[in-house]
Amino acid sequence: MKVDLTINGERKTVEVRENDDLATVLRWEGYTGVKCGCDGGTCGASKVLVDGETEMACGLAAEDADGFEIETIEGLGSQDDLHPIQQAFVDHFAVQCGFCIPGMVIEAKSLIAANPDPSEAEVREAIDNNICRCTGYQKPVEAILDAAGRMRGEQAAVTDGGARVDSCDRGDLNE
Numbered sequence: 001m002k003v004d005l006t007i008n009g010e011r012k013t014v015e016v017r018e019n020d021d022l023a024t025v026l027r028w029e030g031y032t033g034v035k036c037g038c039d040g041g042t043c044g045a046s047k048v049l050v051d052g053e054t055e056m057a058c059g060l061a062a063e064d065a066d067g068f069e070i071e072t073i074e075g076l077g078s079q080d081d082l083h084p085i086q087q088a089f090v091d092h093f094a095v096q097c098g099f100c101i102p103g104m105v106i107e108a109k110s111l112i113a114a115n116p117d118p119s120e121a122e123v124r125e126a127i128d129n130n131i132c133r134c135t136g137y138q139k140p141v142e143a144i145l146d147a148a149g150r151m152r153g154e155q156a157a158v159t160d161g162g163a164r165v166d167s168c169d170r171g172d173l174n175e
């Protein structure tokens, strides 16, 4: 069967099979920032926005998404032009392997859209179903709070992530 999806602003008609979940279909379509961690709706890795609401894409039948607007991590920013939430994660060193990060960033976007000035407790509650095996949660929480501030027009709390990443590119390290 065919379903009509608007993915990151682009309208697409996609062929899906019965029982295909949205996460699988999005990945087939090239949106590989949608991760499949548990396939059971519990780890948060497959989070996307569906008509602005956070959904675990692995738990949503693709046919039930017919006609909806989907936003994946690829719709937020690019390598050269990161979304403020993505930039805050970089600046706070809130990323290790990165597997959980698209889901966390999507959840953060949803939270900040609904609540531009969240408390630390509200951030922790928002991401309490985003499982990260690497970082613990302190740095992502700090990144989300800082991102919310940046999106309110405040100065970034931390901006040194880019500088430290640049230092990894020093040519003399390879000599």
Ligand code: FES
Residues within 6 Å of the ligand: 023, 035, 036, 037, 038, 039, 040, 041, 042, 043, 044, 045, 046, 047, 056, 057, 058, 059
């Ligand atoms: S893969 Fe969807 S919530 Fe874990």
Ligand code: FES
Residues within 6 Å of the ligand: 094, 095, 096, 097, 098, 099, 100, 101, 131, 132, 133, 134, 135
């Ligand atoms: S950064 Fe590795 S799972 Fe979260």
